[in-house]
């Protein structure tokens with residue numbers, strides 16, 4: 145038989161989803177495993193939102209919708225972006241996709257020609273890299289280590305720009321680092337993009353999960369000039385605990401929105417109708433649950449970070465947003481743990497899972513091989529148990 149597409153054959157499976165699948169399988173096999181793998185809120189979808197989904201089914205809202213989504217939802221998203229981010233979009237500039245992940249993918253497809261370069265700050269969420277390749281483009285990684293709080297500088301960005309650069313991805317707050325760019329830092333990065341005529345894919349899916357007195361600023365709110373070249377990506381998965389409903393969206397200039405809508409009309413057709421009606425209630429309805437969940441995440445973050453830093457051999461920074469912690473394992477390299485010599489985070493994650501039955505994500509596939517990502521989108525009891533097992537594992 146003839147060979148498969150060389151682009152498709154080179155794509156690696158998602159490391160975060162792989163950990164999640166393994167965790168669920170081990171649990172189903174009756175093992176006492178605790179999970180800090182895939183980042184998804186452990187809360188149930190608020191009942192007013194689920195009820196809106198049920199109502200949609202009962203009212204027969206079960207047919208195809210326009211490819212970019214139902215108009216009431218697109219209008220509600222535009223109103224929410226205005227209220228929360230201070231950015232004005234017409235509903236025709238909003239495109240609803242089957243998850244923010246899909247919104248990112250169609251953005252890349254809409255913008256990139258084969259061989260175009262996409263600048264990706266590292267450490268990065270694993271799916272960006274593969275989606276860039278899936279769109280036929282080339283990821284150019286710019287790495288920011290722990291010493292610079294995992295945030296790239298405008299000088300680093302400038303140095304990575306070539307004639308082939310089409311866009312830059314800015315994920316703020318960041319998965320996997322939990323770091324937040326300040327308004328000044330964002331402006332300095334955006335200025336480089338304006339100067340070199342680059343698009344900005346601004347993934348702001350964690351915008352509601354910001355802690356202490358830190359303040360989130362949307363890239364698109366910085367100036368009209370910046371907004372014109374920015375494709376905002378957001379969604380309901382993290383803000384409203386709706387990961388399984390698969391609704392995300394983009395906001396962009398009308399031309400990009402039109403191209404993405406055409407793309408959708410031939411790929412998914414449209415996002416799930418039932419989920420769109422539920423998402424309308426999420427975006428339009430009472431917002432109290434968002435703040436309640438944020439507060440719980442904040443408490444867990446503080447607990448996890450403070451206790452992790454008391455354990456000998458590992459350390460982590462205090463993140464300002466999202467629900468992830470990057471654990472530094474530099475001091476464990478070369479040690480033998482659980483019968484395995486630890487050369488990198490892959491070895492650590494495997495040994496920790498096999499020996500202590502704790503699932504964490506190695507940051508090798510995020511571009512930083514000496515870090516392990518924990519999510520605190522898990523209960524306080526789970527966090528306490530995970531830390532107890534970490535301490536026991538390291539003192540063996």
Ligand code: PMP
Pocket residue numbers: 183242243244245246269315318319347349379380381387390391392
């Ligand atoms: N962007 C980032 C940074 C994420 O962490 C996630 C979560 N998987 C997504 C996008 C995609 O979210 P979803 O497809 O569930 O809307």
Ligand code: GLU
Pocket residue numbers: 158160161181182183184269271319
């Ligand atoms: N964003 C989450 C994570 O990074 C969900 C899994 C995924 O889609 O990658 O763990």
